[in-house]
Amino acid sequence: MFYKSVKFPKVYTSTFFVIWCFLPVSCVIYPELVEKGVNSPKSERCGDCHRDIYYEWKESPHARSFTSTAFKEETNEYQFTFCLGCHVPETIFTDNKVESRKINVTEGVNCNSCHLNDCKLSGPTSAYGPHPISEKDPFYKTSELCGKCHISTFKVWQESDVAGYKKTCQDCHMPAVQRKLIQDDPWQKIYPKREGKQHVFSYQNLKDKTLLVMSFVKVTHSEGKIEGILEVENIGVPHSVPTGDYGYREVIVTIEMQDKTGCVINSQKKSLFVEMNTALKYKEKMTIPFCFYGNEDVGAVKANMIRTSLYKDTNVLLAETIYKSSW
Numbered sequence: 001m002f003y004k005s006v007k008f009p010k011v012y013t014s015t016f017f018v019i020w021c022f023l024p025v026s027c028v029i030y031p032e033l034v035e036k037g038v039n040s041p042k043s044e045r046c047g048d049c050h051r052d053i054y055y056e057w058k059e060s061p062h063a064r065s066f067t068s069t070a071f072k073e074e075t076n077e078y079q080f081t082f083c084l085g086c087h088v089p090e091t092i093f094t095d096n097k098v099e100s101r102k103i104n105v106t107e108g109v110n111c112n113s114c115h116l117n118d119c120k121l122s123g124p125t126s127a128y129g130p131h132p133i134s135e136k137d138p139f140y141k142t143s144e145l146c147g148k149c150h151i152s153t154f155k156v157w158q159e160s161d162v163a164g165y166k167k168t169c170q171d172c173h174m175p176a177v178q179r180k181l182i183q184d185d186p187w188q189k190i191y192p193k194r195e196g197k198q199h200v201f202s203y204q205n206l207k208d209k210t211l212l213v214m215s216f217v218k219v220t221h222s223e224g225k226i227e228g229i230l231e232v233e234n235i236g237v238p239h240s241v242p243t244g245d246y247g248y249r250e251v252i253v254t255i256e257m258q259d260k261t262g263c264v265i266n267s268q269k270k271s272l273f274v275e276m277n278t279a280l281k282y283k284e285k286m287t288i289p290f291c292f293y294g295n296e297d298v299g300a301v302k303a304n305m306i307r308t309s310l311y312k313d314t315n316v317l318l319a320e321t322i323y324k325s326s327w
């Protein structure tokens, strides 16, 4: 008879666990998650519970910041150790230069680089969990956090005036999403959905197509040529396009003349580089004149703006426009 009630405690285990865990003092089930040095946890471990965030981060440029071919080459196969601070940081919570981590280096800028603060995992909202948490840290809502490593982009952002309202780096590069922070049992049964931030650190999924705008003006078509002006305007990106201090960053504006079947019969390109001072600054309007000869069969003039990379493997369309006429 009695043995049947052995099940009893099992049923209540998780409920007990819940109550226990909501008492902040007894919450520390996983103290190893806040270790530094050789015992520093892998981000994969965070991904056991924060699964969605983990997969976003893993696809993000931060997870490539050590393994990227360009970084490997420019550091002469990792010989320049002074480059490692921002690319493989232990933690950004330091008053001095960001120091490099010695283990799990292939993870680059990992979870604890940005979240480990003085033996706690700190974050932006109120939260109780099974590891030490320093909650409601306002630093996470600021561009200063990103500015620890993106130094000159942050400086430019700071100087950009958006009439009293400034969008932070996170507003654009970490889109808001409604979801649970945890995708593992028993935790996901306990915690409700709430607002979180996608850890994509990219601009590829920016929905707002009005930040960078291109348009054709004064297009004329006579005497065997088509000429005009393409205007390219940075209406809403509060840093230059492209931006940054390191690596190969080129944005290419291409103007193409197409025939009536859509084939390109002539084209013209302009490259924008930070280093050559040709990047498109915040609020700047750039004019690019064009002129194409031999236009009997013209169907349209098109323009696009593409962010490219050294190996042309991560090209992104930033803006496009088309001019059609009853030629």
Ligand code: HEC
Binding pocket: 030, 033, 034, 041, 043, 045, 046, 047, 048, 049, 050, 111, 112, 115, 121, 122, 123, 124, 125, 126, 127, 128, 129, 130, 131, 133, 134, 135, 136, 181, 182, 187, 191, 192
């Ligand atoms: C065993 C599951 C588990 C693991 C492993 C885990 N976490 Fe958590 N974490 C939680 C839970 C549960 C919460 C609270 C969630 C909530 O309040 O919705 C939390 C909250 C957080 C918060 C607080 C968010 C805020 O807004 O203040 C941060 C930051 C965090 N975790 C980072 C990490 C990092 C970094 C790792 C890896 C080193 C990690 N977690 C590993 C379960 C886990």
Ligand code: HEC
Binding pocket: 061, 062, 064, 065, 066, 068, 071, 085, 086, 087, 089, 092, 098, 109, 113, 114, 145, 146, 147, 148, 149, 150, 169, 170, 173, 174, 201, 202, 203, 244, 249
């Ligand atoms: C610890 C230093 C560090 C912090 C903090 C940091 N980043 Fe980065 N970030 C990097 C490094 C290093 C790279 C280069 C990775 C690569 O492409 O190999 C990078 C790359 C990027 C890129 C892609 C750049 C490109 O050329 O495609 C974006 C966008 C970005 N970070 C946004 C952010 C935002 C937004 C924040 C703040 C929430 C932030 N970063 C915080 C170090 C950092």
Ligand code: HEC
Binding pocket: 043, 046, 047, 050, 053, 054, 055, 057, 058, 062, 109, 110, 111, 112, 113, 114, 115, 123, 124, 125, 140, 141, 145, 170, 171, 174, 181, 195, 196, 197, 198, 199
């Ligand atoms: C480059 C810095 C950076 C890295 C790397 C990073 N985070 Fe975050 N994380 C942030 C910032 C900034 C916020 C707050 C964004 C906001 O609220 O505007 C945040 C928020 C969070 C939150 C709170 C809930 C939410 O979605 O806002 C959790 C949990 C979290 N991060 C876990 C992780 C985990 C797990 C990893 C690794 C897989 C990770 N973070 C990697 C900067 C980072």
Ligand code: HEC
Binding pocket: 143, 146, 147, 150, 153, 154, 157, 167, 168, 169, 170, 171, 172, 173, 203, 206, 211, 236, 237, 238, 239, 240, 241, 242, 243, 244, 249, 250, 251, 307, 318
């Ligand atoms: C209003 C939205 C917005 C805000 C705010 C914003 N960015 Fe961007 N960011 C973009 C867009 C759009 C791009 C793509 C255009 C480009 O390549 O410059 C971009 C590109 C980038 C890149 C890639 C660089 C490159 O060469 O393409 C980095 C790095 C970056 N941003 C960092 C930051 C940092 C750091 C902050 C905060 C100081 C910030 N951004 C604030 C919209 C924004």
Ligand code: HEC
Binding pocket: 068, 069, 070, 071, 072, 074, 075, 080, 082, 083, 084, 085, 086, 087, 148, 149, 150, 151, 153, 243, 244, 245, 246, 247, 248, 309
């Ligand atoms: C202050 C922090 C910091 C330091 C120090 C640093 N970097 Fe970076 N690095 C970044 C950031 C942030 C990015 C992303 C692009 C940008 O904003 O400049 C980056 C991007 C890169 C890229 C482009 C990666 C890619 O995949 O395209 C290369 C290459 C690079 N860094 C090389 C270096 C070298 C070499 C050194 C040492 C001389 C170095 N970095 C030191 C912050 C840093």
